[in-house]
Amino acid sequence: MIFQSAELGQSLSRDAFDALEPALREELLDLQFALQEARVPLVLLIAGVPGSGRGTTVEKLLHWIDARGAAVHAARTPVEVERERPLFYRYWQRVPGRGRMAIVLGGWVRDALDARATGRLTDADWERRLRRVCEFEQLLHHDGVRFVKTWLHLSETAQRAELLRRVEDPAERWRVSLEDWAGAGRYGLLRDTAAEFIQRTSTPGASWRIVEAADPRHRVVAVATHLRDTMREALGEPPRPRGEPDTPAPSATNVLSRLDLTSRLKRKAYRSALDYWRGRLRLLIHLMEQERHSLVLTFEGSDAAGKGGAIRRLTDAIDPRAYDIHAIAAPTPEEADHPWLWRFWRRLPRRGRVVIFDRSWYGRVLVERVEGFAHRDEWQRAWAEIRSFEEQLDEAGAIVLKFWLQIDPDEQLARFEAREKTGYKRYKLTDEDWRNREKWDAYVAASCDMIERTSWPHAPWVLVESNDKLWARVKVVRSTCAHLADRLGIDPSCLPGYDEEQENTPPLS
Structure with missing residues (x-):
């Protein structure tokens, strides 16, 4: 099971976190500015089970980087102008320009998992959706977009404990929705669906990293480290030179030569x-x-x-x-x-x-x-x-x-x-x-x-x-x-x- 390594009880003490934070923040900022200078676009995709801390992780990262260079896109119900166009239309609108960063919470991942878990996708629809996700991410990757894809995982016990903790905290209660509880009730189905999704959409240049999310300090450092490593790698890639002209010769007989160009109308x-x-x-x-x-x-x-x-x-x-x-x-x-x-x-x-x-x-x-x-x-x-x-x-x-x-x-x-x-x-x-x-x-x-x-x-x-x-x-x-x-x-x-x-x-x- 791909989530076994994310149920080991990994944590980070306050002292260890405080020791790591300054250097990690400084390097993230330096790398972000270097990516802007190199005009490299980056997508940070954060998904996970309800209660896994996606929102709080993004809040912390936005304190560590220059938030002016990043746009946050949260999953939501598509509006009418989006429903009247192809499914991926709304995700294309969020693709970052060169030198920019897009932080996507859930995005096309959440849409696919929710639809599958609630029976809105048949087996054939699910196969098509997986293929479309891979096509979308690979096209972006080949055009220079760098991906940081992170799945925040909680065990079923840890998820229920986290949701209950939030409900009992007046400052956190707003974070728990009926949808979160519904997702918790389908934990096993969602976990198995997510496992298949992660395995089948991990492609060259757009692979997943699974992070144990029960401890907030461990979670933030793991996501920030993944982001740092990807930015380092992106900056190490040499720029591509311009392509070479391709001047093929046409066949003597072809689809255009067979047209009767003498056709006329009075x-x-x-x-x-x-x-x-x-x-x-x-x-x-x-x-x-x-x-x-x-x-x-x-x-x-x-x-x-x-x-x-x-x-x-x-x-x-x-x-x-x-x-x-x-x-x-x-x-x-x-x-x-x-x-x-x-x-x-x-x-x-x-x-x-x-x-x-x-x-x-x-x-x-x-x-x-x-x-x-x-x-x-x-x-x-x-x-x-x-x-x-x-x-x-x-x-x-x-x-x-x-x-x-x-x-x-x-x-x-x-x-x-x-x-x-x-x-x-x-x-x-x-x-x-x-x-x-x-x-x-x-x-x-x-x-x-x-x-x-x-x-x-x-x-x-x-x-x-x-x-x-x-x-x-x-x-x-x-x-x-x-x-x-x-x-x-x-x-x-x-x-x-x-x-x-x-x-x-x-x-x-």
Whole structure:
């Protein structure tokens, strides 16, 4: 049993504590300032059984470190804006920036254990939750976040004695809740569940340390020592140099080369089709809102492929109060201070809303790969990180659809030259666009790799022939309608206004 070593009656005398405290406090402060200077983020995760002294331990640590450099996050019932997004949305909001410390009391650990102990997680749900916890912590660890994970343990006898002591002390009585007593009543189940959780979420860079918590002085020194050791280790790691550009060559035949870029629509057919499909989209968005889903659309593609124009034709069919558009460029200083997916997690929509990403998290495996902004191990690891991210969107009720807009090099050149000559379009053209043309083949190869590795039923890619803007715009709106109807389980022919001729006229979704 993993808790045997935490039921040995370990304690620390007052004299021994007083002898240790000054040097430990001084070193913790020095290390904290050094971590700030080195811009290393740290998460101190403290969990344990009810009555184990989590709160008082944090109170003591905040006296020993500079509290201005640490944010404390206590477990609580999620508010409405959090319940309407994926489970880990609220934990991503608490991820510290570089040089900062987050002290998390319970957090995702308490949520998982409570849900399992009260029967709200089936065996399959429990397995999924354990996997999500490991994925979350490993992504943060690989992006430079250092973890100090401490489980404060009490034996069943020690727990009951501690809760009774608090109840009898007027100054401590407020710390004991009905939830604490309920947890004490399920001691054996919670202990066994916690043991499994600890064993299965101890991963490289995010392992657990179990601390015997009956004696408060021993408990505080053990947690502070664990924190000190982790900070020392973090400061001993050399900084990583910039990655190397990856310039793969595309296969002669690939998913993009098979597109028929000569596909075109005449203006009259375009207007008729666009009016019809935007009408269908309005109806489907309304049904989506009623079913309490959200819609996440991402747009990627060649420079000047017409992403902005396609997005505008799409949003013309949506109530402006119901959608947000996020144009993704290079990360801001605040975004660069956090793990790479942080800036996308914080932009996720509530249920009933639409969010559109003009460029997206796929930059990790496109521009960051080709230009060397990410190391090889980082962009290769991103395949699994992206899959986990999109699976969590799906699990939370989000409908996800991804568009790739493709043009050929000659069409791109013509559009670049047209932008140079048009005053109100000139801002769209940058020196970077011209540089990217020189790496056309590398971007095609990286794009094909991305499409083949990250298209799955719950978040498919739609490849859009975009040499003709009219064709591309209709295909985008139509494909959105088709995916919405499919995910909502709706037969399009049963909706009012169904037009069989338009339904069978290209571009088909």
